[in-house]
């Protein structure tokens with residue numbers, strides 16, 4: 488018999504009822520160190536007092552009005568995103584997938600309104616993940632995501648990651664945009680180098696294409712800048728954000744330049760919930776802290792400490808790990824053992840990590856994780872690796 492919850496997830500056996508900072512707690516009182524942060528979402532840890540206060544204060548005043556009316560919290564959030572990024576305008580959504588939908592529609596509409604409706608094709612990359620909508624799975628092109636869901640939405644040209652020659656070869660008079668994650672997340676923490684990001688920007692400029700950056704996982708301070716592309720010194724035309732921006736409250740956003748957004752006039756797009764007063768109250772509180780002076784420097788310091796520790800872990804367990812990759816607090820342990828076994832061995836040591844493609848284990852801790860918790864996490868991962876080695880029958 489089918490379970491009351493649609494059985495689409497392979498879940499770990501733990502279930503948590505409370506969170507405190509970098510820790511998750513089961514009903515039994517068992518505590519787990521959370522180095523996954525709900526897949527890069529709880530950027531300020533669990534139950535951060537400022538976020539709790541913002542949520543409670545707003546909950547007592549007003550939850551929802553719909554976008555039939557002006558929403559002051561949404562106006563404030565958009566204004567600060569505009570002030571701190573390349574963007575001139577923001578559409579607020581409830582999730583990453585919806586931000587991607589907005590980006591895809593915006594890119595196509597941009598050209599349609601310019602009298603070039605035939606330019607609707609978007610170049611995307613193998614191994615990418617942009618969500619689970621029909622457009623987002625088409626952008627990824629992965630067999631396991633599209634299989635059985637009927638005709639794949641046309642208009643995506645998926646090229647190998649990251650072959651610039653393949654990108655160039657895929658450009659036709661029908662191309663409107665290139666869409667890429669500056670660091671592939673689900674695809675296995677695969678960063679695009681600053682040089683390649685600049686080359687992509689240049690290629691888009693040469694051919695009059697829009698550059699869409701999906702910073703849903705790598706953005707919101709995760710790599711020590713508010714958004715990762717800042718390291719490369721380039722700006723996109725459109726950017727999608729989600730995960731960390733709500734700190735655990737479902738929220739996403741599609742940011743754009745005025746030029747890129749030129750087709751998105753009255754009535755072209757919408758959302759009932761998107762940017763409601765409650766969600767935006769929390770997002771503004773997240774922004775208050777992430778934008779605070781020194782916060783991002785602290786992220787970089789924590790990242791240095793974690794990375795150094797992970798390098799030591801790899802050196803100490805060459806049969807389990809092959810290397811470390813990633814940027815900031817978006818790090819991956821490339822495994823020699825099965826990544827699923829490493830994640831499981833972590834559960835036994837009460838430390839939570841997240842598997843990714845390419846036999847990787849991801850570490851995406853809260854951005855405000857303490858040195859103590861980093862060190863504790865490293866000790867637990869070390870114990871997990873030791874247990875894995877011991878479990879291996881000697882050859």
Ligand SMILES: *Cc1c(COP(=O)(O)O)cnc(C)c1O
Nearest residue numbers: 582583584616617618672703704
């Ligand atoms: C998680 C993710 C998405 C999808 O976001 P949802 O909130 O799950 O819809 C899209 N792109 C990237 C890079 C992601 O990591």
